[in-house]
Amino acid sequence: MTPFSTGTYASRSIVMAGGAVAKSCEALIPRLLAIGAHLMQCANNTVQYMPGRVVGPQSSVSVREIAQAWYRQPQLLPPDVDVNGLEATIGYKPQVDTGAFSYASHAAVVAVDVDMGSVEILDYVIAEDCGRMVNPMVVDGQTMGGAAQGIGTALFEESPYDVNGQPLASTFMDYLLPGPTEVPKFRIYHTETLSPYTAFGIKGMGEGGAIAPPAVLFNAVNDALRGLNVEVSETPLTPRRLLAAIERASAQRSAAPVRSARE
Amino acid sequence: MKASAFDYVRPPDLAGVLDTLRRGSGAKLIAGGQSLLPLLNLRLARPTLLIDIGRTEALRAIEDRGTHMRIGAAVTHAELEDRLIPDCPMLRTVASGIAYRAIRNRGTVGGSLAHADPAADWPLAMAALDATVVVEGKAGRRRLPADGFMHGAFQTRLEEDELIVAVDVPKLSPDARYGYYKFCRKTGEFPESSAAAVFDPFSKTARLYLGALSGPPQPLHDLAAIIARQGLAAIADVAIADAVNRVAAGDAIERRMRCAAVTRALKEVFAE
Numbered sequence: 001m002t003p004f005s006t007g008t009y010a011s012r013s014i015v016m017a018g019g020a021v022a023k024s025c026e027a028l029i030p031r032l033l034a035i036g037a038h039l040m041q042c043a044n045n046t047v048q049y050m051p052g053r054v055v056g057p058q059s060s061v062s063v064r065e066i067a068q069a070w071y072r073q074p075q076l077l078p079p080d081v082d083v084n085g086l087e088a089t090i091g092y093k094p095q096v097d098t099g100a101f102s103y104a105s106h107a108a109v110v111a112v113d114v115d116m117g118s119v120e121i122l123d124y125v126i127a128e129d130c131g132r133m134v135n136p137m138v139v140d141g142q143t144m145g146g147a148a149q150g151i152g153t154a155l156f157e158e159s160p161y162d163v164n165g166q167p168l169a170s171t172f173m174d175y176l177l178p179g180p181t182e183v184p185k186f187r188i189y190h191t192e193t194l195s196p197y198t199a200f201g202i203k204g205m206g207e208g209g210a211i212a213p214p215a216v217l218f219n220a221v222n223d224a225l226r227g228l229n230v231e232v233s234e235t236p237l238t239p240r241r242l243l244a245a246i247e248r249a250s251a252q253r254s255a256a257p258v259r260s261a262r263e
Numbered sequence: 264m265k266a267s268a269f270d271y272v273r274p275p276d277l278a279g280v281l282d283t284l285r286r287g288s289g290a291k292l293i294a295g296g297q298s299l300l301p302l303l304n305l306r307l308a309r310p311t312l313l314i315d316i317g318r319t320e321a322l323r324a325i326e327d328r329g330t331h332m333r334i335g336a337a338v339t340h341a342e343l344e345d346r347l348i349p350d351c352p353m354l355r356t357v358a359s360g361i362a363y364r365a366i367r368n369r370g371t372v373g374g375s376l377a378h379a380d381p382a383a384d385w386p387l388a389m390a391a392l393d394a395t396v397v398v399e400g401k402a403g404r405r406r407l408p409a410d411g412f413m414h415g416a417f418q419t420r421l422e423e424d425e426l427i428v429a430v431d432v433p434k435l436s437p438d439a440r441y442g443y444y445k446f447c448r449k450t451g452e453f454p455e456s457s458a459a460a461v462f463d464p465f466s467k468t469a470r471l472y473l474g475a476l477s478g479p480p481q482p483l484h485d486l487a488a489i490i491a492r493q494g495l496a497a498i499a500d501v502a503i504a505d506a507v508n509r510v511a512a513g514d515a516i517e518r519r520m521r522c523a524a525v526t527r528a529l530k531e532v533f534a535e
Contacts, residue, residue, distance in 0.1 A: 115523030116446040116455070117516070156449065173301065181450040239448065239455060243516040 003089055011101040011204020014134055019092035019199035027088040035066045038078035096197040102130035103193075104208030106147070106216040112224045114246055117239030119155060119221055121184040126212075129191045131203035139205055140188055146209020148183045154214040156182070158236050229253065266303035273315040277399075277428070280316055285401055285424045287312045292426055294322075294337045295369035297362075298378045322373065322428060331434055333397075336373025336427040343372070350434035353441045353461065357388040360443070363451040373427040379413040379479075382453035386413045387474035388443065390482070391459035394432045400425030410472075413479040436465030442531030444524050445475070456520035458528040462491060471529070473510060473521055481510035483525065495533040500526070 002017060029049050036054025037047045039061050047056045054061050069076040070086050094100060109123040126143055133139045156176040160168045169175035194201025214235050221242070222231050230249045234241055274280045284290055291310035293299050294317045302308040316322055322337035325348070332351050334343070343358035344367055361367050361375075361384050375385040376396060389396070389409035396412045398405050401424045409430065413419050421427070435441070445457035457474035469491035471483040486506035490498055500522070507521045 113446075116520055118446065118448070171305070176449060176452070179450060239446075239520070240516055243519055247515050247519070 011099060011206050013204070013206075014202050015094060015100050015198050015204050016092060018134060018202050019094060020090055022199045023090040023092050024088040027090055028086060031082045031084070031086065032063060032066055034078060035069055035081065036061045038081075039065065039069060039076060092199070094198045099204070100131070100195045100198045100202070101204045101206070102128055102208035104128045104143075104212055106212035108213075108216045108220045110217065110220040110224060112221055112242070114225070114228070114243075117242035117246070119217065119237060119242070121151070121217070123187070124184045125187045125189070126209070127189045127191065128208045129193050129203070130205045130208065131195045131198070131201045132192055133190060134200075134202060136190075139190070142205045143188050143209045144183075144186055146206060146211075147186055147213055148178055150210045150213025151183060151217070152176075152178045153210070153235055154217040155236050155238075158238070225249075264304050264306060266300075267306055267309045269303075269310055270312045271315065272312065273318065277319055277321040280314055280319055280426065281399060281401075281424075283312075283314050284426060287314070290314055292316050292377070294371040294374040295339060296374075297366050297370035298374065298380065316426065317369075317371070324429075328431065331395075331431045334372055334430045334432060336376075336429055337371050338373075340367035340370050340372070340375075351392070351432050352435075353388060353392060353443060353459075354432065356441070356443055357384050357459075360384065360445065366451070372430055376409070376412065376430065377419060377421060377427055379415075379417050379419045380453065381413075381416045381478055381480075382457070382475040384445070384457070384474075387457055387459050387472055387480040389430060389432070390480045391441075391443075391461045391470050391472045392432050393461070393468065393470060394430050396427055397429045397431060398425045399428045404428070406431075410482060411479070415478050433466075435461070435463050435468075438465055439463035439468070440532045442528035444527040444531065446520060446524060456517075456524040458521070458524040460487070460525075460528045460532045462487075462532050464491075467491075471525065473507060473525060475524075476511050483507070483510060490529065495529050498529075503529075 005016070032054055033047050033049060034044055037044045037056065040047070040056040040059050042056045047054050050060070052063055054066065067086055105127045107125045108121055111120045111122055113120070124147070126147060128139070128143055130139055156178055158169065159175065162168055195203050218232060218237065221237065225246070228246060228249050229252070230245045232242060232245045272283055274283050284292070289311035291299065291308065291313055293313045293315050299308065316337055319337060322335045324333070324335045325338055325342070325346070326333040332348055334354070340358045340361045341364065343354045347355050358367065361370065372385055375383050376389065379386060386409070392409070394409040396407045396409055398407060398421060400422050407420050411420070440462050442460040445454035447454045454475045458472065459474065460471045462469050469487040471487035472480045473483060474480040483506045486502065489502070503525055504518065504522050507525060508518060511521060513521070
């Protein structure tokens with residue numbers, strides 16, 4: 001549960017919510033210790049919190065048992081129990097709150113079909129740094145999803161309008177998205193450079209995947225077509241745009257000797 | 264969006280379908296619905312009556328007729344994908360490349376020919392295979408060559424009261440070779456360019472067609488005849504380009520894609 005906030009965007013979710021959750025947990029620990037100590041019939045200053053448990057000199061109780069006492073068996077609670085119970089709402093602001101986002105490097109190997117103007121992604125490697133990885137599975141998932149979205153930006157997605165302002169891509173028949181066959185199997189590597197400004201050194205996870213693909217794919221295509229003196233830069237790289245660039249370069253090549261002859 | 268209101272009938276047999284079609288103005292036939300349903304939902308088509316022929320037995324058979332195979336109009340792409348007909352191997356190649364499996368499970372051969380999308384696979388493949396479209400209506404049965412059955416984008420020789428019953432696909436000899444190439448921007452999309460070639464030395468067949476144009480697929484018969492005589496290696500790129508430019512107007516980019524599709528289809532034919 002989160003109190004109302006402005007939403008999940010700009011790499012905020014894990015930084016803001018993660019920090020607030022950590023602060024809330026810190027606020028709950030003394031309350032867990034007090035109830036746990038009472039359940040074990042020992043003094044507050046003889047117990048300590050271990051992951052998932054309150055541990056006393058001779059025994060321990062789980063957070064689950066403590067919660068069971070608070071919510072269902074009030075007769076077991078200490079007389080001076082904190083009436084705020086096991087819920088806490090704590091605000092959080094990182095030391096620097098202008099954004100803590102992941103860094104990433106992408107590298108791609110592509111094959112370009114110079115007759116059809118298509119680009120096939122043969123290999124795609126991502127090195128990603130989101131600080132502390134809180135949930136590695138989610139980190140990988142968000143990296144893949146972001147990169148897939150970036151491939152859409154690079155190669156497919158476009159909302160053109162005609163001269164009268166009529167949108168030309170108003171359904172998914174015309175607005176192409178990358179599907180499973182257009183998204184390669186990414187090779188993903190992580191480094192964990194902790195942020196000095198956030199709880200646990202966490203950095204937001206959304207930025208690293210989606211931003212790089214157009215740049216890396218266009219660079220790869222330009223490298224592949226270096227010999228033809230072709231340079232493309234306009235997204236999305238449709239077959240028509242790519243072939244137009246190849247045709248332009250070819251026209252310039254055939255024009256070039258004439259120029260040099262005149263000089 | 265949702266389709267505008269329509270009635271729906273599923274007559275028990277072909278006679279019932281023809282009878283309903285004869286009486287119902289504003290009626291539209293539906294088999295797999297893979298093109299019609301999006302048109303209905305976008306309200307680009309607003310029939311008052313849908314006549315379902317997807318389960319009409321007489322349209323569902325694949326029969327060996329000696330010189331040719333008769334493919335029922337309501338046979339799905341998936342059924343042709345899952346079954347190798349040794350004398351008509353190209354049917355499986357083409358069927359397996361149509362859109363993706365979910366569409367192939369429902370879309371039908373007859374539906375594709377009747378819809379007559381210029382970029383669709385069957386109008387191109389059936390023209391190259393020299394197939395014959397069997398249609399039936401008030402005036403009885405007619406047989407129309409697949410080449411020319413589609414005469415414009417989304418336009419066919421079908422009369423209002425007619426439907427496609429089957430397609431007769433000539434059998435090829437064991438020496439026959441075929442090529443089919445199409446370029447799609449992504450899996451499941453209609454192609455940007457496509458070409459089909461069928462060469463059978465036994466029957467002296469040399470057929471080459473260019474698809475995905477603004478209208479129906481166009482034959483490149485002269486080029487095919489020269490290739491049949493001289494082999495592909497003797498053919499210059501410029502000869503292919505000339506043949507392509509004669510049948511289809513377009514800019515340099517379209518020409519480039521079309522020439523490549525034709526060349527690649529031919530390379531499949533002449534691959535060692």
